[in-house]
Amino acid sequence: MSQHRERPLRADAERNRQLIMRAADRLFARRGTTVPLNDIAHEAGVGVGTVYRRFPDLQALIDALFIERFTTFLRLADEAERQPDPGGALLHYLLAAAQWRARDQALDIVLAHADLDAKPASGMRDELGRHVDGLVERARAAGAVRDDFESADVYAFLYMIGAVADRTHAVAPDAWRRYAEVLLSGFGMDLPAAARTSAMTDGQVRRSWPEPPPAPPS
Amino acid sequence: MSQHRERPLRADAERNRQLIMRAADRLFARRGTTVPLNDIAHEAGVGVGTVYRRFPDLQALIDALFIERFTTFLRLADEAERQPDPGGALLHYLLAAAQWRARDQALDIVLAHADLDAKPASGMRDELGRHVDGLVERARAAGAVRDDFESADVYAFLYMIGAVADRTHAVAPDAWRRYAEVLLSGFGMDLPAAARTSAMTDGQVRRSWPEPPPAPPS
């Protein structure tokens, strides 16, 4: 986040900013939220001072990551709304958002630690809420989903997909699709054949379970 | 965890041990894994020294919590196996385990940080795996589930329910049942009417979303 800047960042500064954010993503996903800023700086290949100059404290870094995430989800909602039929629009959003979430191992942690009451974050959150409400409302009016489907189900869906994806991505990066299919059909949505998946690569997943990957302790 | 003790713990020591474990549950659930042992001791109402005497380090405490959890899930599997029909047995386990998980906000954190390769933990894990394999195998043979249902789906189910439950329990403690129903029907399991739930208390949940509760940052 940080204040409005008149001048854009100098090229090297902007480059380092990106390096830091990507490094934070990796370390948050791998080691949970409690990672020394020293380690983030080292992973990014910059000095500690550079991290603190760009992000006053850890919270600012997390908030920046949050904004980045929500910008993406807003874009996905925009794209979905371009679909001609209401059912297709909701389905498009659910699948696109799920795919994004499945690849973003750090999302839960960013969400859990972001300051949602801060000015830009709360605004984006409300805006995304309106988009989702609209998608759901139109799909329901068109009879494309169970008539008790509601916006909360969209978030629940994404949290559930995320939980599965975080624990399988290393061994079967597409396993989440199986559960997306189960959930969506349970919600009464017709999946186009293209979105279907064969049974996941069974043995691999089973052997890796129950083995939650994130966050080594010490 | 601790060695075999000849003598059982003295009464006050055992009482404090329980207090510490329950305090750890609460704090892990509320603040994530990175909670000072000082705070655990304070939440439990004992001195720091008492925590360290009973649990050599944080890892030992987590491992003890892990054992406790798996003991419970093994018991649930035992109970389920007492059901007369294979489909009922699997369903019984899924619902009982889900209910337990839904109330246990610290489970994911305990699992994520437990040392699964340690002697007692890995044994329990394997044993639970055998029980689950058996439940699934018999239910499938009896045609009570989709024929591509596999053991990994049991764990995925519980992780998904947990993800939803952790984010709704404060506002709608039974909301997870809605998603359990969707998932189970998607897996081809017939729910007895008694296990069904009405639509969840809509407005409450929607207003609390997307708002992940755990783990304040600083």
Next chain:
DNA sequence: CTCGAACCGGATAGATCTATCCGGTTACTG
């Protein structure tokens, strides 16, 4: 090409957390 503003990175002070030690207290055995 030259110059200055902006940026870089590491050394380090101050704060926080982990783990230990020991004098005082309490529960169980005979």
Next chain:
DNA sequence: CAGTAACCGGATAGATCTATCCGGTTCGAG
């Protein structure tokens, strides 16, 4: 009911993390 082993809790040393400061370097405007 008396003696003792076991337990209690807090003070504290050592380790780790956060955040700052400043001498040296780099980008980009003119």
